[in-house]
Amino acid sequence: MTRVVEVREQAVRLEAAIRNSLVDFSQMTVSVVAVVSDRVVGGRPVVGLGFNSIGRYAQSGMLRDRFIPRLLDADPDALVGDDGELDPGVVRDLVMRNEKPGGHGERSGAVAALEIAVWDLAAKLAGVPLYRLLADRYNDGAYDPSVDVYAAGGYYYPGEDGTDRLVAEMRGYLEEGYTHLKMKIGGASLDEDIERLEAVLELVGDGSRLAVDANGRFDLETAIAYGERMEPYGLRWYEEAGDPLDYALQAELGRHYEPPFATAENLFSHQDVRNLLRYAGLRPEVDLLQMDPGLSYGIVELDRMLDVLRDEGWSPRRVIPHGGHLMALHMAAGMQLGGNESYPGIFQPFGGFGRQHEVVDGAIAISDEPGIGLEHKDELRPVLAELVPEAFA
Numbered sequence: 507m508t509r510v511v512e513v514r515e516q517a518v519r520l521e522a523a524i525r526n527s528l529v530d531f532s533q534m535t536v537s538v539v540a541v542v543s544d545r546v547v548g549g550r551p552v553v554g555l556g557f558n559s560i561g562r563y564a565q566s567g568m569l570r571d572r573f574i575p576r577l578l579d580a581d582p583d584a585l586v587g588d589d590g591e592l593d594p595g596v597v598r599d600l601v602m603r604n605e606k607p608g609g610h611g612e613r614s615g616a617v618a619a620l621e622i623a624v625w626d627l628a629a630k631l632a633g634v635p636l637y638r639l640l641a642d643r644y645n646d647g648a649y650d651p652s653v654d655v656y657a658a659g660g661y662y663y664p665g666e667d668g669t670d671r672l673v674a675e676m677r678g679y680l681e682e683g684y685t686h687l688k689m690k691i692g693g694a695s696l697d698e699d700i701e702r703l704e705a706v707l708e709l710v711g712d713g714s715r716l717a718v719d720a721n722g723r724f725d726l727e728t729a730i731a732y733g734e735r736m737e738p739y740g741l742r743w744y745e746e747a748g749d750p751l752d753y754a755l756q757a758e759l760g761r762h763y764e765p766p767f768a769t770a771e772n773l774f775s776h777q778d779v780r781n782l783l784r785y786a787g788l789r790p791e792v793d794l795l796q797m798d799p800g801l802s803y804g805i806v807e808l809d810r811m812l813d814v815l816r817d818e819g820w821s822p823r824r825v826i827p828h829g830g831h832l833m834a835l836h837m838a839a840g841m842q843l844g845g846n847e848s849y850p851g852i853f854q855p856f857g858g859f860g861r862q863h864e865v866v867d868g869a870i871a872i873s874d875e876p877g878i879g880l881e882h883k884d885e886l887r888p889v890l891a892e893l894v895p896e897a898f899a
């Protein structure tokens with residue numbers, strides 16, 4: 507049986523001089539976690555690597571004070587599943603002991619960083635890419651050979667007016683192989699945003715290839731005003747128009763705007779997702795859900811969310827996780843979701859999936875290295891090597 511001998515965490519700053527309608531990303535950090543095992547292959551320890559999510563903050567305190575000690579203090583026999591090997595679901599439940607229900611806040615991102623690293627370790631120990639492990643465990647062995655991805659960008663560059671840089675950025679994504687794009691709205695006046703939107707629509711040619719994201723900024727009146735102006739474009743989706751927890755606002759907006767909505771990146775538990783599906787007026791055949799396992803306790807919780815979806819008449823294909831995380835790309839393949847977000851070029855060293863994952867006609871075939879493969883991403887490798895040099899020696 508493999509044992510965990512050490513867990514390390516490091517907060518790493520995002521490279522991002524951009525903002526959306528509400529937040530500036532230049533101060534943001536990510537918790538990177540390494541779970542070091544006692545298994546040695548080729549003279550190096552087998553190490554699970556993970557991080558939480560891009561576009562929030564590191565949770566070093568919670569990880570170091572609560573969750574990592576709970577894992578390290580546990581009896582190693584208490585961390586294994588039925589197959590006698592380290593089990594991410596068992597680990598997740600164990601580190602959540604002594605935590606009250608509800609109020610998920612940032613705790614869910616701390617647990618996610620640790621759980622994702624344990625998944626990476628479990629897949630490496632099994633000698634398979636994560637998506638195969640997920641397919642076997644959650645999906646009767648079925649998986650998608652490639653995953654549809656869309657390029658999320660189109661942020662506001664502080665101090666710059668006009669649409670030239672926006673259009674150049676979006677053109678770059680199309681040249682990289684992406685076919686579907688997303689841009690921000692709500693950080694300028696409605697008229698300016700429509701000008702930005704039309705500039706990008708001219709580039710992509712068809713509203714069904716472009717989504718917009720308001721990041722939860724609008725009140726009902728503003729959300730409806732944007733909806734009325736945008737409806738003729740037939741956009742792929744209108745994301746987080748109002749506060750992510752204001753289900754009444756979402757339900758009312760749905761009476762004024764017909765094309766698809768997307769939301770749920772800020773719901774961190776299956777209980778929250780259940781409430782969304784019950785009370786926000788979303789349509790199982792039309793709308794999209796963007797829960798991010800990196801923000802919401804990890805993959806086990808996402809599986810519980812999928813159970814809620816099925817109970818409420820939704821297909822897992824309606825889920826396109828937020829966050830541009832390589833782990834979520836594996837999840838989309840191995841649990842047969844609807845696709846995954848991508849942040850090509852932005853939010854380094856975490857954004858994008860690495861050179862080994864070429865985008866062809868808007869989709870990616872995941873490479874077959876065991877685990878998640880974060881260490882094969884050129885920008886991320888030095889960060890990981892600094893955290894756990896003995897695994898890279």
Ligand SMILES: [Mg+2]
Nearest residue numbers: 719745746771
């Ligand atoms: Mg969003």
